[in-house]
Amino acid sequence: MMPVAAHTGFIIAAYAAAVIVVGGLCAWVMLDYRAQRRNLADLERRGVIRRSAPPPPEPAPHQAKEKA
Amino acid sequence: MAIADLANPTRFLAFANRTIPWLGGLAAVVFAFGINQAIVAPDDYQQGATVKIMFLHVPGAWLGMLGWGVMTVAALGTLVWRHPLADVAAKAAAPIGAAFTLMCLVTGSLWGRPMWGTYWVWDARLTSVLLLFLLYLGVIALWRTVEDPSRAARGAAILTLVGAIDLPIIKFSVDWWNTLHQPASVFRFGAPTIDASILIPLFIMTAAFTLAFATLLLAAMRNEILRRRVRTLRLMQASAAS
Numbered sequence A: 001m002m003p004v005a006a007h008t009g010f011i012i013a014a015y016a017a018a019v020i021v022v023g024g025l026c027a028w029v030m031l032d033y034r035a036q037r038r039n040l041a042d043l044e045r046r047g048v049i050r051r052s053a054p055p056p057p058e059p060a061p062h063q064a065k066e067k068a
Numbered sequence B: 001m002a003i004a005d006l007a008n009p010t011r012f013l014a015f016a017n018r019t020i021p022w023l024g025g026l027a028a029v030v031f032a033f034g035i036n037q038a039i040v041a042p043d044d045y046q047q048g049a050t051v052k053i054m055f056l057h058v059p060g061a062w063l064g065m066l067g068w069g070v071m072t073v074a075a076l077g078t079l080v081w082r083h084p085l086a087d088v089a090a091k092a093a094a095p096i097g098a099a100f101t102l103m104c105l106v107t108g109s110l111w112g113r114p115m116w117g118t119y120w121v122w123d124a125r126l127t128s129v130l131l132l133f134l135l136y137l138g139v140i141a142l143w144r145t146v147e148d149p150s151r152a153a154r155g156a157a158i159l160t161l162v163g164a165i166d167l168p169i170i171k172f173s174v175d176w177w178n179t180l181h182q183p184a185s186v187f188r189f190g191a192p193t194i195d196a197s198i199l200i201p202l203f204i205m206t207a208a209f210t211l212a213f214a215t216l217l218l219a220a221m222r223n224e225i226l227r228r229r230v231r232t233l234r235l236m237q238a239s240a241a242s
Helices: A002-044 A061-067 B003-007 B011-039 B051-080 B086-115 B126-146 B149-163 B168-178 B197-240
Strands: none
Touching: A002 A061, A002 B051, A002 B086, A002 B197, B011 B051, B011 B197, B051 B086, B051 B126, B051 B168, B051 B197, B086 B126, B086 B149, B086 B197, B126 B149, B126 B168
16 A cells, blocks of 8 residues: 555645635635625616516605605 | 426526525535545555545546536527526536536646656546636637627537537547546446445545535526626616716
8 A cells, every 4th residue: 555645745735726616616606696786786776776676665654654 | 486487587596595505505514524434435555545636536527527518408598499597507607617627637637646657648538628628718708708698698509519529528538549547437337446435435525516516506697697687787777878
């Protein structure tokens, strides 16, 4: 059997590469999701909404009275 | 919910929002178990401890090919059925498949150096996998270059279908040509040639990476649907302003 120590560096490098790949993909999808949510919220704040978007919630009765 | 209902982007988003946390959690649990099994797995009588690199290299190869397989089905969906989510799936799968193909190439090189005495040889299996990685980069570049998503989708779909020829070449390259890479040892006619003490951790790690792939694909598809909504709203805003 071959000594483990002789190839430890290659094994560690391979697992580090896998961590970088999977971690990088996770970070990419999470950051992208946040960016798209932020963009949509920004557009919504400026009144740009999809025609098929659900209507905004009705104001509570006391808020409606205050507005009147 | 019927599968056909998922063709609707809003319903798909609801499905993805519900599924991603569970699927991601399951992937994490299977990863924890798989890594534990990989650590306690015995050394191979020929490869020694470097057999542990196979627990990453084989899933990387499988997912690199699965990613292109997903894109091929999606390309048919784009060109034949004009399915609303087909080009979303194709675009989302490309960087994920590319990343796993890169993982396959890097871990394979790191295994090859101590076992073969070299990081790289231009044999048929290695070269066809490198070609798959370059095809992934080509598709990603096409998506990023063409601004109109539907035009980009058609171009990417044609390139994907042409590139699908590489999948059987990768699989059978070790049978068709005399390669340094070993022949199929898991998915082959007859039983696998690997001992159960190494085969079981290999299957568990492959399952973990496949669950991670599915989670990432769903999340990337959700992002792509949101990106297209942002694009549509910005176009609406621009046309209203002009």
